[in-house]
Amino acid sequence: MNHTRFAALAAAALGGALLLANCGSDPAPATEDTAGGSGAQPTPSESCPSGTVNAEGSSAQKNAIEEAIAAYQAECPDVTINYNPTGSGAGIKQFNAAQVDFAGSDSALKTEADSGKSEAEAAKERCGGNEAWDIPMVVGPIAVAYNVAGVDGLVLDGPTTAKIFNGTIKTWNDQAIAKLNPGVTLPSDKIAVFYRSDESGTTENFMKYLQAASAGAWKTEPSKTWEGAGSGKTKSDGVAEGVKSTPNSITYVEWSYARDNKLAMAKVDTGSGTPVELTGESAGQAVAAAKPDGTGNDLRLSLDYATKADGAYPIVLVTYEVVCSKGLDASKTELVKGFLTSFASQKTQDSLQEIGYAPLPAEVRTKVDAAIKAIS
Structure with missing residues (x-):
């Protein structure tokens, strides 16, 4: 850098x-x-x-x-x-x-x-x-980053994302993915999921999104330890490199790592009417709407991972010092x-x-x- x-x-x-x-x-x-x-x-x-x-x-x-x-x-x-x-x-x-x-x-x-x-x-x-x-x-912001040849601007919603990451949806041409992406040619290849194998706040925040936005498809309580499907990689650079080097793969990773590795990133259908692209502005809207969850100068925030606010990208994390x-x-x-x-x-x-x-x-x-x- x-x-x-x-x-x-x-x-x-x-x-x-x-x-x-x-x-x-x-x-x-x-x-x-x-x-x-x-x-x-x-x-x-x-x-x-x-x-x-x-x-x-x-x-x-x-x-x-x-x-x-x-x-x-x-x-x-x-x-x-x-x-x-x-x-x-x-x-x-x-x-x-x-x-x-x-x-x-x-x-x-x-x-x-x-x-x-x-x-x-x-x-x-x-x-x-x-x-x-x-x-x-x-x-x-946490990107849902993927590597599928010929597929740009992939759209995913909470239930579909949860089913990919818990292993219920196994192939890219699954009907649920196809319904969100009309006119897009999706391969029949198996989806390779990568997750953080080390304890990670990114994992916990992504699981909070899956739990809140999946309409019950995600059953596991959020924690720093991954509980879904896939293959583990150490740290953010590990999962980013895994997707970069593996066709038909997907992961959750911070926006900066997805950008550095030039990974494609899914838009999120929050139910607001228009799938939301990950940008600094769309992520900031989600944080600005967060509610205080601490007292005094303990500034912990409660994020709404299931927000349907227009233009708000819901999969975000806040790093605390x-x-x-x-x-x-x-x-x-x-x-x-x-x-x-x-x-x-x-x-x-x-x-x-x-x-x-x-x-x-x-x-x-x-x-x-x-x-x-x-x-x-």
Whole structure:
């Protein structure tokens, strides 16, 4: 990934993001030409800390966070941000074990315990008895990517997608697929399904869509571990490469990986009347309509995967940066806040569209700014 074009973000990106909303209020969004109300942008020597931050987790945000790191380190060269995209499950485990300073996860910390402590309880313990917050940072649309020669603009709906991924629909010329794609010549070949074999927030979010939109065709409860049909591949780049190299195959994968690998992507028939193409705008519409599901500065969101809103692409995930509200070493806290402030800035968020992500909607970004400012 070429990061050099982002070096020009410089002080404008960081300075604009530092106009943060007051916690607990509903202020206007930050502007890009003021800082602290003075109208003057801080110089790097005034605004930049120094040191190293280690983070781990979601591979869905890998490309986005790499771009954000490049932009921030161009402005603050004495800060090193290390991010290991091992998957959401691994990131949460490493954060709760105090091995990393923050974690990236494509689903918010779970408050229900499978056995022992819940993820949220373990995170609170790791943060010295202080709450851990889920801060939405990256909007990663999930593409249903496929490789079928001669088939462009494939249309799928929730029930049909669920039946493909649970193995009920086995061939491309199945009547259900043909009905959604009149006039398209579909092969009789067997469908090769690829899924994430590692624990993945992308898997969990895709299963949430299948459960919500399939009219009962998907029976399995969503989780980070895949429960459907197919062959497993490790991480996002694994399933993308699987489809790229395998004729008559299909997978679920983040938009950025589908774009990077030049994979065809299905349009989604949500029942709104017109199949919805995956774009930054259509994904952003789904996130803007999400309902708050946390309290205070814990900004977890409840997405409507079965939305029929006109023009809204329903298969989206939000990657959260999981942070200690308090309890992290003071020097690390300064570093984490500095980086996340830059990451959440409008300039950086807007730039992510170039690599297959949707920017945070303005109403969400204002709350994110306030939460980052409140970390102490």
